[in-house]
Amino acid sequence: MSAEPLLSIRDLRTVFHTDDGLVRAVDGVSFDIGRGETVCIVGESGSGKTVTGESITRLIRTPPGEIAAGEIVFDGQDLTALSDEALRALRGDRIAHVFQNPQGALNPVYTVGWQIVEAIRLHEDVSKGAARDRAVDLLDRVGIPEATRRFDDYPHEFSGGMKQRVSIAMALATNPDLLIADEPTTALDVTIQNQILSLLDDLQTEFDMSVLLITHDLGVVAEVADRVVVMYAGKVMERGGVFDVFEQPSHPYTRALLDCLPGRGDGAASIGGRLPSSTDPPAGCRFHPRCEHAVDACREGEQPPDYAVDGDDDHVVSCVHYEPGGDPSVVRGGGDDAGSGDAVDDDGGDGRGSGAVGTPPADRTLRAESLGDDGSDADREDRA
Ligand SMILES: Nc1ncnc2c1ncn2[C@@H]1O[C@H](COP(=O)(O)OP(=O)(O)OP(=O)(O)O)[C@@H](O)[C@H]1O
Numbered sequence: 001m002s003a004e005p006l007l008s009i010r011d012l013r014t015v016f017h018t019d020d021g022l023v024r025a026v027d028g029v030s031f032d033i034g035r036g037e038t039v040c041i042v043g044e045s046g047s048g049k050t051v052t053g054e055s056i057t058r059l060i061r062t063p064p065g066e067i068a069a070g071e072i073v074f075d076g077q078d079l080t081a082l083s084d085e086a087l088r089a090l091r092g093d094r095i096a097h098v099f100q101n102p103q104g105a106l107n108p109v110y111t112v113g114w115q116i117v118e119a120i121r122l123h124e125d126v127s128k129g130a131a132r133d134r135a136v137d138l139l140d141r142v143g144i145p146e147a148t149r150r151f152d153d154y155p156h157e158f159s160g161g162m163k164q165r166v167s168i169a170m171a172l173a174t175n176p177d178l179l180i181a182d183e184p185t186t187a188l189d190v191t192i193q194n195q196i197l198s199l200l201d202d203l204q205t206e207f208d209m210s211v212l213l214i215t216h217d218l219g220v221v222a223e224v225a226d227r228v229v230v231m232y233a234g235k236v237m238e239r240g241g242v243f244d245v246f247e248q249p250s251h252p253y254t255r256a257l258l259d260c261l262p263g264r265g266d267g268a269a270s271i272g273g274r275l276p277s278s279t280d281p282p283a284g285c286r287f288h289p290r291c292e293h294a295v296d297a298c299r300e301g302e303q304p305p306d307y308a309v310d311g312d313d314d315h316v317v318s319c320v321h322y323e324p325g326g327d328p329s330v331v332r333g334g335g336d337d338a339g340s341g342d343a344v345d346d347d348g349g350d351g352r353g354s355g356a357v358g359t360p361p362a363d364r365t366l367r368a369e370s371l372g373d374d375g376s377d378a379d380r381e382d383r384a
């Protein structure tokens with residue numbers, strides 16, 4: 001039996017009241033984050049990843065947003081029951097956020113050192129001198145060269161990658177139990193991305209924290225996740241240990257996502273069709289209009305419940321083909337469990353074929369596609 005998770009989200013529903021109707025951005029999401037664990041939420045743009053992460057500490061603007069239902073239990077305490085004031089105290093103390101654009105986390109008119117000192121002193125009664133020493137130490141630990149000298153620099157004097165390091169130092173200032181990082185590397189160029197990811201990995205161990213990493217990039221997931229939550233149109237399609245999900249992707253959506261990874265499936269694949277309307281989603285499984293395995297049962301009623309994959313309660317999938325008495329081989333193909341790729345896995349079913357898991361090198365290509373390369377110049381300035 002595993003210990004009680006640090007964070008436990010149950011049936012979270014977050015909606016936005018808009019002129020076009022009610023947007024069910026997060027529609028019944030459940031997952032846990034264990035202590036010291038990295039959980040990745042992955043899914044296409046618009047699937048509800050950010051809204052999930054921001055619902056945890058109530059960063060959702062209300063109105064138009066509203067956390068309509070669900071439990072968010074953090075270290076034994078239901079956050080949805082806390083006052084705004086109590087939650088504000090928790091945010092940036094025990095739970096910290098890092099965002100895609102570090103610019104937003106830093107105030108342009110103050111030096112980075114001063115901002116980290118303020119973050120420390122806001123949550124802890126320490127002298128200015130002690131806070132200053134800690135801030136320099138934090139800058140040093142997130143890999144800012146000559147931290148003592150750079151303490152007095154302003155945000156604009158740092159490159160994109162260095163700025164993100166500073167915002168991570170700010171997030172760590174209060175020694176949080178949970179760090180929620182929403183696409184923290186997407187705005188950075190590829191080499192810097194990898195540095196930031198491995199930095200987060202190192203810091204997690206060093207600070208003994210849990211990390212919720214939000215990304216649309218399965219390559220990143222393969223590198224850092226312990227567990228994965230695959231979201232689509234506000235719903236969780238599949239979740240489980242990273243090894244299980246990569247080795248035995250069970251929802252057709254997960255399989256389609258993995259097929260888009262170079263080195264798996266046919267690599268160049270993209271998923272046909274697009275996300276359904278956020279105000280008027282289809283009945284049944286939200287993915288059914290794009291699913292090659294859809295049958296009548298997929299088109300009616302609610303999103304299917306979570307079914308255990310091969311009797312494993314830690315690996316669940318929301319797909320009718322996995323209901324008791326169902327036939328998952330419809331999705332997986334006759335006993336072939338690795339990848340969805342008939343194209344790749346000709347080795348017949350032991351699930352450890354050439355295209356199988358955790359082939360992280362492939363991720364570079366995927367990531368490179370979605371990026372600009374402006375970061376590298378800025379980084380050169382940094383060293384100047
Ligand atoms: N303030 C808002 N008002 C109305 N709808 C919103 C608002 N914020 C988010 N949404 C909607 O909620 C849904 C989920 O958005 P969210 O930003 O969580 O997606 P995401 O998975 O993080 O996507 P991305 O990968 O692009 O960041 C989308 O349909 C989005 O349009």
Ligand code: NI
Nearest residue numbers: 049050051182
């Ligand atoms: Ni997002």
